[in-house]
Amino acid sequence: MKKIYFLTLIFASQFTWATILKHNKQTSLGITLKEKKVQIELPQAAYEALNKWNAEFTVFDRSDFPPSILRLLDEEKLQPMTFIGDIEGTGKKGIVLFGQDSKTQYVVALVPRAKGWKAIEVYSTIIPNIKKSDVPNLEDGKETGVPYYILPAQGKHAELLKKKIGIQVETFMGPGAVYEIKKDKSVQFVLE
Numbered sequence: 001m002k003k004i005y006f007l008t009l010i011f012a013s014q015f016t017w018a019t020i021l022k023h024n025k026q027t028s029l030g031i032t033l034k035e036k037k038v039q040i041e042l043p044q045a046a047y048e049a050l051n052k053w054n055a056e057f058t059v060f061d062r063s064d065f066p067p068s069i070l071r072l073l074d075e076e077k078l079q080p081m082t083f084i085g086d087i088e089g090t091g092k093k094g095i096v097l098f099g100q101d102s103k104t105q106y107v108v109a110l111v112p113r114a115k116g117w118k119a120i121e122v123y124s125t126i127i128p129n130i131k132k133s134d135v136p137n138l139e140d141g142k143e144t145g146v147p148y149y150i151l152p153a154q155g156k157h158a159e160l161l162k163k164k165i166g167i168q169v170e171t172f173m174g175p176g177a178v179y180e181i182k183k184d185k186s187v188q189f190v191l192e
Helices: 002-014 044-053 067-072 155-161
Strands: 020-024 030-034 037-043 082-085 094-100 105-113 116-125 134-137 141-144 148-152 167-171 176-182 185-188
Touching (some): 030 082, 067 134, 082 148, 094 148, 105 167, 116 167, 116 176, 116 185, 155 176
Parallel strands (some): 020 037
Antiparallel strands (some): 082 094, 176 185
């Protein structure tokens, strides 16, 4: 009996901080944070486009990121694994997700189309056991967790992209890159 209780406790604790990916029949997008849980709401067509692109893809949880990254972002406005914005500058909002399948980590943009939604791979990398990566910390040395996070492009990149929201993929205390979506492809946006 103790074994069953212990296994149930472990199973339940694994999902305590889980990012919840819901889909609805409406066309609304949403990101909410309640009791340290992120809930992402997608239109049914966007959810289907994501599954068609990669049925094994799961969005990272807040608990997958080290405390330094979580402190860096204003949790009411920015999450390290997702954001909503006008990614293509068309006046229609899309959503960017950061997660992984069994081998690869991805940043993927879901963008609205006249007939449904399209999933566009923005960035990918393969880091075994990424959730156990060493991440530098200014206060006391190192933390462990996913060392990357995403956010809308900042500074000069945002200024030059104008109406379009760039996708910034950052390494904590390291390099970052900004990508834009052009003709259904991800292109790195380089300042000249």
